[in-house]
Amino acid sequence: MITLYHSPMTRSGSIVWLLEELGVPYETRIVTFRKVDGTGARDPANPHPHGKVPALTDDGETLFESSAIALHLTDKYRDKPMGPAVGQPRRGEYLSWLAYRPGVMEPALISRAFGTKHVQGAMGWAPADEVEEVLNAHLASREYFLGKDFSALDILLGGGIYFMMMQKMMAETPVLKAYAARITARPAFAKMMQR
Amino acid sequence: MITLYHRPKTRSERFLWLFEELGAPYQIKEVNTRTRDGTGAVDPANPHPHGKVPAISDDGVIVFESPAIALYLTDKFPKAGLGPTVGDPKRGPYLSWLVYYGSVLEPAFMSKFMNVAVPVGTAGWVEIEQVIEFVAKTLSAGPYLLGEKFSAADILYSTTFAMFGPSPVMPKSPVIDAYVKRCTERPAFARAQGSA
Numbered sequence: 001m002i003t004l005y006h007s008p009m010t011r012s013g014s015i016v017w018l019l020e021e022l023g024v025p026y027e028t029r030i031v032t033f034r035k036v037d038g039t040g041a042r043d044p045a046n047p048h049p050h051g052k053v054p055a056l057t058d059d060g061e062t063l064f065e066s067s068a069i070a071l072h073l074t075d076k077y078r079d080k081p082m083g084p085a086v087g088q089p090r091r092g093e094y095l096s097w098l099a100y101r102p103g104v105m106e107p108a109l110i111s112r113a114f115g116t117k118h119v120q121g122a123m124g125w126a127p128a129d130e131v132e133e134v135l136n137a138h139l140a141s142r143e144y145f146l147g148k149d150f151s152a153l154d155i156l157l158g159g160g161i162y163f164m165m166m167q168k169m170m171a172e173t174p175v176l177k178a179y180a181a182r183i184t185a186r187p188a189f190a191k192m193m194q195r
Numbered sequence: 196m197i198t199l200y201h202r203p204k205t206r207s208e209r210f211l212w213l214f215e216e217l218g219a220p221y222q223i224k225e226v227n228t229r230t231r232d233g234t235g236a237v238d239p240a241n242p243h244p245h246g247k248v249p250a251i252s253d254d255g256v257i258v259f260e261s262p263a264i265a266l267y268l269t270d271k272f273p274k275a276g277l278g279p280t281v282g283d284p285k286r287g288p289y290l291s292w293l294v295y296y297g298s299v300l301e302p303a304f305m306s307k308f309m310n311v312a313v314p315v316g317t318a319g320w321v322e323i324e325q326v327i328e329f330v331a332k333t334l335s336a337g338p339y340l341l342g343e344k345f346s347a348a349d350i351l352y353s354t355t356f357a358m359f360g361p362s363p364v365m366p367k368s369p370v371i372d373a374y375v376k377r378c379t380e381r382p383a384f385a386r387a388q389g390s391a
Contacts, residue, residue, distance in 0.1 A: 011319065036316035049329045050299075050321045061287040065298055068290035075281050086270045086281060092258040095267050099260035102319055103297030104245070107305070110318050116311050121231035124206065124261075124301045126245035134244045 002026035005046045005055040007033060008195065012054035014159045015069055016195045018152055020188035022077045028195055067098040070152045082152045090146055097145055097153045101160060105131055113169045132171055135161065140175045143182070150183070158183045197221045197268075200241045200250040202228050206261060207249035208387075209354040213268060213347055215383035217275045262293040265347040277347045285341050292340050292348040300326055300355060307364040324366050331370040338377060345378070353378035 004019065006012040006028040019026045031043035033051055042051030048064045055064045058076070063069045074083035084090040104125040111118065112128035125131075135157075138145070145153035162180040164170035183189065199214070201207040201223050214221045226238035228248055237246030242257045250259040251267075258267045269278030279285035302320040306313045313322050320326075330352065333340060340348045353375045359365040360375065378384070 034315050036314055040316075050325060052319075052321075058287075061284065062291075063287045064291045065294035067298070068287075068294040071290050072287055089256070091270075092253065092256040092263075092267055095263035096257070096259045099263035099294070099297055100244075102294060103260050103262065103301065106298070106319050107302045110314065113317075114311065114314055116306075116309050119231060119309070120229045120233075121235070122308065123305055124247075124297065126247070130245055138244075 001059070003057045004028045005031050005043075005048065005053055006195065007031060007053045010053050011066055013192050013195070014066060014155050015054045015056065015073075017155045017159065017188050017192040018070055018073060018082065020191045021080065021082055021150075021152075021155070021186070022073060023080055024073075024077050065102065066156055067102055070156055071095075071098060074152050082150075082155075084146075084151075093146060094151065094153065097157060101157045105135075105157065105160060109164055109169050128170075132173075136173055136175050139179045150186075154183050196254065198224050198252045200224050200226050200243065200248055200252075202226060202248045205248050209261070209350050210249050210251070210264060211387035212354070212384050213265060213277070213350050215386045216277055216347075216350070216381070217268060217272045219268070219272050219275075260297060261351055262297050265351060266290070266293055269347045276344070279341070279346070285344075288341055289346060289348060293351070296348070296351045296355070300330075300352070304355075304359055304364055323364065327366045327368055327371065331368050334370050334374050337374070339374075345381070349374075349378050 002024065004012065004015055004026055006016065007030060016028065029045065031046045031053060032040050033042060033053060034040050046055055047057065047062045048055035054066055054069055055062065056069045063072050075085060078085065084094050108125045108128045108131045118127040144150050145157060158179065161170060161176055162184055165172050165176060165180065197219065199207065199210050199221055202225060205228065224240065226241040226248065227235050228246060229235045229237060241250060242252060243250035243259045249261060249264055250257060251264050258264050266278065270280065273280050279289045299320040303323040303326045307323045313320060339345050340352060356365065356371050356375050357379065
């Protein structure tokens, strides 16, 4: 059985969305965590090393970090494939973008939102405006991250793009708005909003 | 043939080590990158979307970002035993540690380096002291991140700790110092220094 340690309207929502797309049974366990305003506390039931969400247990195996959880799920549950498997031609691209979301996109946009200067050659990520350029250029000619097939990338990166545009952390462009409309029209997105 | 897009003394250097551990054939393509002092430029030959290193090309398949490259390579050369494969009970921890490197460890070091507080609850990462505490706790049960067996995750972490080790942004930890020594004493590490 899959248990997702979840808090509504946080990053763990994307894993709800993914589980709904995969159509596999799971339960959610709502946990509290430390918030930016100082309220909230870590839930001892949450196996995440820093008490954050998401974390996931699957038949005794514990995973943390969204991209790791997504990769585990898309490799294990393949009835409705949500990403290329090991050895398939698009696997390299899939892994690269999965790593790009938390390693580049998020730190770049959060650093800009909090006014942290970008130091070229020191940070492992790129300046936020460059990240926006790369995402716009990539999605201008593609329906989804991997081309014509929707994948977990469109949940992790796409969901992130949607929420960051809503919070004015990412510049709205016609390309990104059309893309966000495409992915959020999916029934599994609506199901996420109810969990 | 796999090509590593590389610039000496940067984050791409650790992949020479991984290739040596894997015993896999590779070629190095040295590229220019932008640097802290304003010199250097994006090299048009580099397929990384931001002109950074590392990136690899495997007969035209491009992979970028260290955790992605590490996973791609250990899955491609499973016999080398440098990472648990799909279905192995250690696969979950392996994926978690690989992603945690890019999503938590690196940004945590950078927040400290820039002397800014981590926006808890907004950022996906935490303060470096918490990261070091968690890593040291895991290694106390060690000797490696996944337990008994050395993996590509140890290459990412030990090289990062070695890089930040002498700087004030790195909290002091004898457990981590011993870990770095253990990892970098491996013959493949020395071979990589020779090929760089």
